[in-house]
Amino acid sequence: MECDRYGVSDRTATLFASAVLQDIGIVHEGEASHVEIGVESAIVEESDIEGQNGVIHIVNKVLTPPSHSMMELLESKEEYSTMADAIHHIQEYEPNFLNSITNHSFTIFAPTNKAFKELGEDNLHALMKNRRKLKKMVQNHVVDNMFATGSIHTKLQYNVKTEYQTVKVHKEKDGLMINSAHVIEPDVMTKEGIVHCIDQVLVPERRRRKS
Numbered sequence: 001m002e003c004d005r006y007g008v009s010d011r012t013a014t015l016f017a018s019a020v021l022q023d024i025g026i027v028h029e030g031e032a033s034h035v036e037i038g039v040e041s042a043i044v045e046e047s048d049i050e051g052q053n054g055v056i057h058i059v060n061k062v063l064t065p066p067s068h069s070m071m072e073l074l075e076s077k078e079e080y081s082t083m084a085d086a087i088h089h090i091q092e093y094e095p096n097f098l099n100s101i102t103n104h105s106f107t108i109f110a111p112t113n114k115a116f117k118e119l120g121e122d123n124l125h126a127l128m129k130n131r132r133k134l135k136k137m138v139q140n141h142v143v144d145n146m147f148a149t150g151s152i153h154t155k156l157q158y159n160v161k162t163e164y165q166t167v168k169v170h171k172e173k174d175g176l177m178i179n180s181a182h183v184i185e186p187d188v189m190t191k192e193g194i195v196h197c198i199d200q201v202l203v204p205e206r207r208r209r210k211s
Helices: 010-023 070-076 078-093 113-117 121-129 131-139
Strands: 026-030 042-050 055-059 106-111 156-161 166-172 175-178 181-189 193-198
Touching (some): 070 078, 070 106, 070 193, 078 106, 078 121, 078 131, 106 181, 113 121
Parallel strands (some): 106 193
Antiparallel strands (some): 026 156, 042 055, 156 166, 166 175, 175 181, 181 193
16 A cells, blocks of 8 residues: 555555535546646645645636626627526516635536527526526536536536536536536636536426426
8 A cells, every 4th residue: 555755555545536526516437536726717736745845736817817707808808798698687676696716716618609509499498497497407507516627537427506506517538518518718727717608508407306
């Protein structure tokens, strides 16, 4: 059994990290457990390098402070305007919607306008008018934690808890998949967390009524 300099075995560290992931709503399934530690959207490639006056962690990209909030990003890009409108509709009745999780970072899977149009004009219009269904739809695109593409490994499937249901995340050769949606613009950093642009709406599954 291999241990690090603190006497902690690799297996113990992996089990602890897996427990942390499950606690924040991320459960992975596959041939092996593999956990990455990240800072914002960067991945720590080498950790705990001790120096005379501190510790160094090597990351795989430059960390630049984001200049805009998540809503500012959604409002500034035309392809996100329907998602921004959906959030605004909910906030008209619930001003603190999404604010309850802004004490720490979160992730939004943002469908493009084209993705919303694929629902059909009548269905989209009805969705925007139904505040209850609209809130569930938006919540199904929000993860109460940072979720960067660099932390996802091939041959593993991750069951990720959203604010409403659970989505399945896995990586293919051409990029990341959220259920059957493709991530077409990943890891857009904002002040509150990460935005991933996707090409399908994550429509919540209908829950069966108990008989």
